[in-house]
Amino acid sequence: MKSGWRWYGAKDAISLREIRQAGVTDVVAALYGRRPGEVWPVEEIQALARQVKDAGMTWSVVESVPVHEDIKKHAGDWRTYVENYKQTLRNLAACDIKTVCYNFMPVLDWTRSNLAYVLPDGSDVLCYNHVEVAAFDLFSLKRPNAARDYDEETRDRAKTLWEKLPPSERTRIEKSILLGLPGTVDDLTPAEFLKQLDAYRDIGEETLRAHLYGFLNEITPVLEETGVKMAIHPDDPPRPLFGLPRVLSNATDIRRMCRECPSTNVGLTLCTGSLGGSLDNDEVAIFREFAPRVHFGHFRNIRHIAPGVFHESESHLRGKVDMIGLVKELLKEERRRGEGIVVRPDHGRHLEIDRARTCYSGYDYGGRLVGLAELRGLVFGLEHGMQG
Ligand code: DNO
Secondary structure (H helix, E strand, C coil): CEEEEECCHHHCCCCHHHHHHCCCCEEEECCCCCCCCCCCCHHHHHHHHHHHHHCCCEEEEEECCCCCHHHHHCCCCHHHHHHHHHHHHHHHHHCCCCEEEEECCCCCCCCCCEEEEECCCCCEEEEEEHHHHHHHHHHHHCCCCHHHHCCHHHHHHHHHHHHHCCHHHHHHHHHHHHCCCCCCCCCCCHHHHHHHHHCCCCCCHHHHHHHHHHHHHHHHHHHHHHCCEEEEECCCCCCCECCECCCCCCHHHHHHHHHHCCCCCEEEEEEHHHHCCCCCCCHHHHHHHHHHHEEEEEECCEEEEECCEEEECCCCCCCCCCHHHHHHHHHHHHHHHCCCCEEEECCCCECHHHCCCCCCCCCCHHHHHHHHHHHHHHHHHHHCCCCC
């Protein structure tokens, strides 16, 4: 396992020196100043790569080169954005950066309803509660026809919840969904969010799938010529949201992508926490089945506490995800390839040592430091014959 770490560049409260001291070799970064659809200039890529190198590490994975919304919709200038995407891939490859994480979730990147769910020890984590999301959708956003996207029980529970929530809690849910999560390109007002949702009115699941596969097959010649590997990030959470289609939530979706896009340069970010958001997903089986296509890993654990409600766990090793089984698959695949796969500790608890600084939600120092140490300890134990 190559130890990765997501770094938000100049805006990150965490320094490269701290990251290096966490035992990291591979930095996961992006040109955050560039808008979706723009070509990333070689000089800018080189400058960031040099900064990372001077700190004793390598920028080896990009997270993310965002896919412009128009590519997902086949709207406006989408063909130009595809060409620009190809050029960005060529420019990254010229700087020897050959793994690209991205997602194909419409409008919102990942979604949570609580960015500070408090655990018994006083640390806090991110939480997704489907009833809170439904309540927001139905009674705050008031999305037209939202009711038909929820079953009766969820609608009733959402109504009861919303009625009893104090204004501060309602605001907490609204802000958690619309603002503040890294990954989402712009903070959204409710009106802007509704407008963007409406733009997907006529785009169903099959259409979005066709757009994803079409995009990947269109860029495949560039992937093969440069050696770049595309690592799609699964839908987080892995279920339809706000009436939007989802196309990468489970093994069936991955299987289909692999069938429609035969190049092995088209692969996956094995994000255990995203896949683990559904009790039906078996992350270890997914790793096993698609191992040659796993180009990057996000490892974390989660706990499901009620139907449709989960939060990140108190440890990267314990929870819904069988981390021992997963790391065994990782080691097996690494032996087969004869090289390591970059894995980053995905999200961590917000601990006391980070209270004095503001990190991106889920991306504190202490919590991820512990997570990475746990993962490395597990790898060390397994490599030295410890029985799981
Ligand atoms: C959340 C992240 C995602 C991820 C993107 C990839 O913590 O895993 O925001 O970076 O979905 O495009």
